[in-house]
Amino acid sequence: MEGIVYLGEWLERRADGLLRKPKGWTECVGCDPEDPWGFVPDEYIEGAEVLFHYQNPGEYEEAGQRCVDPLGRNKWVSEPDRNRPLIGPTGYEFDRNYLPLARLERGKNVSVSNTLRCRFKGQDGKRNNNMPSSSTLYQATLHCTQAHFKPPESTRLIVAGGEHAWNHLTGGAPGTVSEWRGYTVSGFGVRSVSEEVKDSGPEVRGRTHYGSLPILATFHLALLGRDPKMVIPTKRDFAKIPLILRGEWPKPLPACFRPRTEDDLVKLHDWFDVAECAERVTLDTEYLEDSNDFIYMIGIGYKDESKIIHGIQLWRTKACKEVIAAFINRLWNLTKRVPMTCQNLVADVNAMQTNFRMGWDHYFLLHDTMQANTVLWSSPRSSTVSGT
Incomplete structure (x- = not known):
């Protein structure tokens, strides 16, 4: 009889590849009480520093069949495998085109898990990838977390793939x-599966055992087939992983940094990628009378580093202006979580409008250290000057 040993329990595997669910499965409201088959355990690798966390298994994972594309034409062929996450078409892309960017190799130095370990059944009684009602999904997720979510102690980074995992x-x-x-971000919602927390009251159970680990947000790879423009940004996210683990993301930049090469531009982009995670952002420009030019200055700070400001100064070059403008425009969309401050906005209004594409309506999103309640802003929509 085929099967596996899972947490000290023998799980039988049927001829069609489906694995019997471990004891306690009847406590999950998402499982059909009359069907004990279809369990897909996580793939934890001892010593692995990275855990990729996704949503739920698919039909290939459930049947223990791995997808390959020997001709490279999206003509999938199934090969026998064990029941584990991400071995379908998405897993093939994951193994071949994304993990190498992070310098990781499946089965050797990376763990893979799902939020859910089984597929839900639809009204027709057949398993599918559709999600149930929010209350059922929450209870099923809670059951799977407490019973099965056991990242190795070596884990230093969790990568969330998709909205549900996030x-x-x-x-x-x-x-x-x-x-x-x-x-x-830190893991606000990851409940520990240690016995100490599992058997404690709700005030302890709600704490995060893995809260100190950084969690990297990425799109689910299945989305990229429907939205190809997100392929390159997602590959950039995977390429950041070694830098995050080494503490080299972002690399520090010198004052008055003037990017001259493609590598310099990559460093500049990386710095601003992290700056968007800041708790607070300060913008300023400084006029250099001797050279009749401006220096752009941006400072960022974090809640756990209240006495430390990370900042850069950039010369006014086309490359610098484009990166800063893109950075600021993105911050407009995230203003609810990133408060921005300008040092004497009145003095900098012309440079801000000209170089950072800031409009008159952006002022209401800023804190001005010098003019908190009154400012004159020249509207780019007209030649008039309006007071606020």
Whole structure:
């Protein structure tokens, strides 16, 4: 009889590849009480520093069949495998085109898990990838977390793939995956599965055992087939992983940095990627009378580093202006979580409008240290000057 040993329990595997669910499965409201088959355990690798966390298994994972594309034409062929996450078409892309960017190799130095370990059944009684009602989904997620979510102690970074995995790990507190893609937060919603917490009261159970680990937001790879323009940004996210682990993301920049090469521009982009995660942002420009030019200055700060300001000064070059403008425009969309401050906005209004594409309506999103309640702003929509 085929099967596996899971947490000390023998799980039988049927001829069609489906794995019997472990004891306690009847406590999950998402499982059909008359069907004990279809369990897909996580793939934890001892010593692995990165855990990729996704949503739920598909039909290939459930049947223990791995997808390959030997001709490279999206002509999938199934090969026998064990029941584990991400071995379908999405898993093939994951193994071949994304993990190498992070310098990781499946089965050797990376763990893979799902929020849910089974597929739900539809009204027709057949398993599918559709999600149930929110209350059922919440209870099923809670059951799977307490019973099966056991990242190795070596884990230093969790990568959330998709909205459901992101909400599971963070509680949805910081925002959506679209807002945080490519950035890291602490795990607000990850409940520990240690016996100490599992057997404690709700005031302890709600704490985060893995809260100190950074969680990197990424899109689910299945989305990229429907939205190809997100392929390159997602590959950039995977390429950041080694830098995050080494503490080299972003690399520090010198004052008055003038990018001259493609590598310099990459460093500049990386710095601003992290700046968008800041708790507060300060913008300023400084006029240099001797050279009749401006220096752009941006400072960022974090809640846990209240006495430290990370800042850069950039010369007014086309490359610098484009990167800063893109950075500021993105901050407008995230103003609810990133307060911005300008040092004497009146003095800098012309440079801000000309170089950063800031409009008159942006002023209401800023804190001005010098003119808190009154400012004259020249509207780019007309030649008039309006007072606020």
